[in-house]
Amino acid sequence: MSEPVTYINDQGVALITIANPPVNALSQRVRAGLLAAVQQFGADDSAQVAVILGEGRLFIGGADISEFGKPPQAPSLPDVINAIESCDKPVVAAVHGAALGGGFEVALGAHYRIAGADARFGLPEVKLGLLPGAGGTQRLPRLVGVEQALTMITSGTPISAAQALEHAVVEQVFDDSNMRQQGLDFARKLQQQGAPVRRTGELPRPAGDAALLQEWRTRLERSARGEVAALVALDAVSAATRLDLVEGLAEERRLFLSLMDTPQRAGLIHAFFAERQVAKLPELAGLESMKIEHIGVVGGGTMGAGIATSALLSGLQVTLVERDQEAADKARNTITGYLAAAIKRGKLNEVQRETILNDRLATVPDYNALADADLIIEAVFESMEVKQSVFKTLDSVAKPGAILATNTSYLDINEIASITARPESVIGLHFFSPAHVMKLLEVVVAERTAPERVASAFILAKRLGKTAVRAGVCDGFIGNRLLSHYRTAADHMLLDGASPYQIDKALKAYGFAMGPYAVADLAGLDIGYATRQRKAADAHPRDRYPAWADELFHLGRLGQKTGKGYYLYPEGSRQGVEDPEVEALVAKARQQAGINPRTFTDEEIVSRYMAAMINEGARVLEEGIAQRPLDIDVVLLYGYGFPRWRGGPMHTADQRGLKAVLADIQRFAEEDDHFWQAAPLLEKLVEQDSNFASLNHP
Numbered sequence: 001m002s003e004p005v006t007y008i009n010d011q012g013v014a015l016i017t018i019a020n021p022p023v024n025a026l027s028q029r030v031r032a033g034l035l036a037a038v039q040q041f042g043a044d045d046s047a048q049v050a051v052i053l054g055e056g057r058l059f060i061g062g063a064d065i066s067e068f069g070k071p072p073q074a075p076s077l078p079d080v081i082n083a084i085e086s087c088d089k090p091v092v093a094a095v096h097g098a099a100l101g102g103g104f105e106v107a108l109g110a111h112y113r114i115a116g117a118d119a120r121f122g123l124p125e126v127k128l129g130l131l132p133g134a135g136g137t138q139r140l141p142r143l144v145g146v147e148q149a150l151t152m153i154t155s156g157t158p159i160s161a162a163q164a165l166e167h168a169v170v171e172q173v174f175d176d177s178n179m180r181q182q183g184l185d186f187a188r189k190l191q192q193q194g195a196p197v198r199r200t201g202e203l204p205r206p207a208g209d210a211a212l213l214q215e216w217r218t219r220l221e222r223s224a225r226g227e228v229a230a231l232v233a234l235d236a237v238s239a240a241t242r243l244d245l246v247e248g249l250a251e252e253r254r255l256f257l258s259l260m261d262t263p264q265r266a267g268l269i270h271a272f273f274a275e276r277q278v279a280k281l282p283e284l285a286g287l288e289s290m291k292i293e294h295i296g297v298v299g300g301g302t303m304g305a306g307i308a309t310s311a312l313l314s315g316l317q318v319t320l321v322e323r324d325q326e327a328a329d330k331a332r333n334t335i336t337g338y339l340a341a342a343i344k345r346g347k348l349n350e351v352q353r354e355t356i357l358n359d360r361l362a363t364v365p366d367y368n369a370l371a372d373a374d375l376i377i378e379a380v381f382e383s384m385e386v387k388q389s390v391f392k393t394l395d396s397v398a399k400p401g402a403i404l405a406t407n408t409s410y411l412d413i414n415e416i417a418s419i420t421a422r423p424e425s426v427i428g429l430h431f432f433s434p435a436h437v438m439k440l441l442e443v444v445v446a447e448r449t450a451p452e453r454v455a456s457a458f459i460l461a462k463r464l465g466k467t468a469v470r471a472g473v474c475d476g477f478i479g480n481r482l483l484s485h486y487r488t489a490a491d492h493m494l495l496d497g498a499s500p501y502q503i504d505k506a507l508k509a510y511g512f513a514m515g516p517y518a519v520a521d522l523a524g525l526d527i528g529y530a531t532r533q534r535k536a537a538d539a540h541p542r543d544r545y546p547a548w549a550d551e552l553f554h555l556g557r558l559g560q561k562t563g564k565g566y567y568l569y570p571e572g573s574r575q576g577v578e579d580p581e582v583e584a585l586v587a588k589a590r591q592q593a594g595i596n597p598r599t600f601t602d603e604e605i606v607s608r609y610m611a612a613m614i615n616e617g618a619r620v621l622e623e624g625i626a627q628r629p630l631d632i633d634v635v636l637l638y639g640y641g642f643p644r645w646r647g648g649p650m651h652t653a654d655q656r657g658l659k660a661v662l663a664d665i666q667r668f669a670e671e672d673d674h675f676w677q678a679a680p681l682l683e684k685l686v687e688q689d690s691n692f693a694s695l696n697h698p
C-alpha cells in the first residue's frame with residue numbers, strides 16, 4: 001500500500017500531497033502522514049514554505065466517516081491541525097474541488113489559503129449529526145465573524161471560491177485550478193517576500209453579543225424538528241466568543257464527542273451511506289447500459305410535464321405526445337411555467353430556457369414522433385386498459401431496443417408488459433410529484449425486464465439527479481405499499497378514539513415533515529377514495545373501514561385544493577386549521593361501528609405507526625419487493641418526509657431493537673390479530689437475535 005501523504009522539497013517549497021481516493025478523507029493513515037510531513041517540514045532547514053495539496057478531484061472531503069463509531073486512533077485531527085498552525089514557517093493550503101468538514105479545518109489551520117475557481121468550502125458536519133470538531137467552530141468565527149460562521153456551520157451548505165474570496169477566507173482564486181503549479185508559484189512569492197506565519201487561531205476573539213446568539217437559538221429551535229446538531233454547534237460557536245483558543249477547542253471537542261455518541265449521528269450517517277449504496281446492485285455490476293439522449297413522454301398532465309421538465313433540465317431531448325394539439329399546447333405551457341420557476345431557483349437562465357423550448361422540446365399529438373426516442377415514459381391515466389392501449393401503440397412505433405417505461409404508482413407492470421412483443425424492454429419508473437423537484441425515483445423491475453434495461457434506468461436516474469431505488473412489482477411498490485399500511489394503522493387509531501390532529505402532532509413531534517392527515521389533504525382526498533374503491537373487491541370481512549373518509553369525499557372536502565379536507569384552509573392558506581366538523585364525522589363513524597372511544601398517548605400513536613411501517617417493510621423484504629432494508633429507508637427518507645436524522649424506518653427498528661418492535665406488534669395483536677400479524681422475517685430476525693442491518697450487506 002503506497003503512502004497516502006508524500007513530502008517533496010521543490011527548491012525550498014515543501015509540497016505535502018494527500019492521495020487517499022476517492023475523496024482524500026482524513027483516515028488514521030492520512031492524519032499520521034500529514035503530521036509526519038508537517039514535522040519533516042519543521043525540521044527541513046532547506047524548505048521555507050509548505051503547500052498542502054489534495055490529489056484527484058478534490059482537496060479533502062473531511063474526516064473519514066467510516067471510522068466514526070469505532071475507537072478513536074491517534075493522532076487526532078485537532079492535534080494534526082494544531083501542529084500545522086503551530087509551524088513557525090508559512091503553510092499554504094491550495095484547494096481545488098472542495099475542502100469540506102475536516103478538510104476545510106485543515107485549510108483553516110494553514111496560514112494562507114488559495115483556491116481554484118471550482119473550489120467549494122464548507123462545514124457539512126451538522127448534516128451528519130455532528131459539529132466541526134477540529135477547530136472549525138473556533139477558527140472560522142475568528143476569520144469571518146460569528147454571523148457568517150453560524151450561517152455556514154448550522155446550515156452545512158458550502159460556499160463557492162468567489163464567496164470565499166469575498167469573506168477573505170482565501171487570499172486568491174485562480175481560473176486555472178492546477179493547484180500544484182499555483183501553490184508552488186504562490187509559495188515562491190511568499191518565499192521571496194519572507195512572508196510571516198499568520199495563525200487564524202491567534203486572531204482576536206470574535207464579537208458575538210447575547211442578543212444575536214439568542215436570535216440564532218430561537219431560529220434554530222423553530223426549524224430543528226428534533227434534530228440537535230445545529231443547536232449544539234451554536235453552543236460551540238458561542239464558546240468561541242467567550243473563551244481563548246485553547247479553552248474553546250477543548251469545549252468544541254467535548255461537544256463534538258457528545259454528539260458522536262447520539263443515535264442521531266448514527267441515523268444520519270446511515271442515511272449518508274444508504275443513499276450511496278442504493279444504486280449499487282450486484283446484479284448490475286459490469287453491465288453495459290444504453291445511451292439515452294432522447295426521451296419520449298406520453299401524457300402532459302402534472303406528472304408527464306414534470307418528468308419532461310426534469311429531463312430537459314438535465315440536457316436531454318424530449319418529445320411529449322398528447323392526444324390532440326390543444327392538449328399538447330397545454331403541456332408546453334405547463335413545462336414553460338416549470339422552467340420559469342427553475343429560473344427563479346437559479347437552476348437555469350433565460351438563454352438556456354429559449355434553447356430548451358426552441359431546440360430540445362417537441363409537444364405533438366402524434367405517436368410517430370417517438371420513433372427515435374431511446375426511452376419512452378408513459379404518464380397517462382391510471383387504468384390498466386388505458387395503459388395497455390398506450391403500450392400497444394408504443395410497441396408499434398418505438399425503435400428496437402428502446403426502453404418502454406410506465407409511471408404507474410400501483411398497476412401490475414407484468415400485465416402492462418405482456419401486451420407488448422418486448423416485455424424485456426418494459427420497466428416501471430415511478431416518479432414522485434412534482435417530478436422535476438422530488439429526488440426519489442422507484443425503478444420497478446418486472447418479471448421479464450432485462451438487467452441491461454435496469455442498469456440503463458439507473459444511469460438515467462443519475463443524469464436526472466434522482467436517487468433511484470430498485471423495487472419489485474406489487475400494489476404500491478415499496479413506498480406506497482408501506483404508506484397504505486401505516487396510514488391504515490393511523491385510521492384504526494382514529495376509529496378507536498384519537499383525533500386526526502393529535503396523530504399529526506404526535507408524528508410531527510417525532511420528526512416527520514407532516515402528519516398523515518395533513519399529507520392526505522395535500523395529495524387530495526380523492527386519491528384515497530379512488531384507492532379504497534379499487535381495493536374494495538379484495539377487502540377482507542375483518543378490515544375496518546374509514547367511513548368518515550368517504551363522507552369527507554362526498555362532501556367535496558378534497559383537501560387543500562378545495563380549501564377543506566381534514567383541515568380548513570381559509571383563503572387559500574396552506575396552513576391547515578383544525579375543524580370540529582371532522583371530529584364529529586369521525587365520532588359518528590365510531591358510534592356506527594359500536595366503538596367506545598379511548599384515549600391514546602402520543603407515544604402509543606408513534607409506536608403503532610412505526611410498528612405498522614416496520615412490519616410491512618419486513619414483508620416487502622421477504623417478498624423481494626425491496627432487496628435490502630436500506631432501500632426501504634431511502635424511499636421513506638426521500639419520498640415520505642421521514643426524519644433523516646432517524647435514518648429511515650428499518651434503521652430505526654434496529655436502533656430500538658427488533659425484540660421490542662415485535663413485542664409491540666404482539667401486544668397490539670391482542671386487540672386485533674387481523675391487522676397486526678407479525679411478518680415472519682421479523683420473527684426470524686428476533687429468533688436469531690439479529691437485525692435488519694445484517695441484511696444490508698449479506
Ligand code: 3H9
Binds near residue numbers: 063098124133
Ligand atoms: C468531519 O469532517 C468531522 C470533523 O469536523 C472533525 C473530526 C474530528 N469519509 O459522494 P460520493 C465516500 S465529518 C469516508 O459518491 P461525489 C462515499 O461513501 C465529514 N468516505 O462522491 C463514496 O464511497 P463509495 C465532513 C467518504 O463526488 C465515495 O467516497 N465531510 C467520505 O458525488 C464517493 O463519494 C462530509 O460530510 C468521507 N468523508 O461527492 C463530506 N466522503 O464509492 C461528505 C465521501 O464506496 N462527502 N466518501 O460509495 C460528500 O459530501 C461527498 O462525498 C463529496 C464528493 C462532495 C466529498
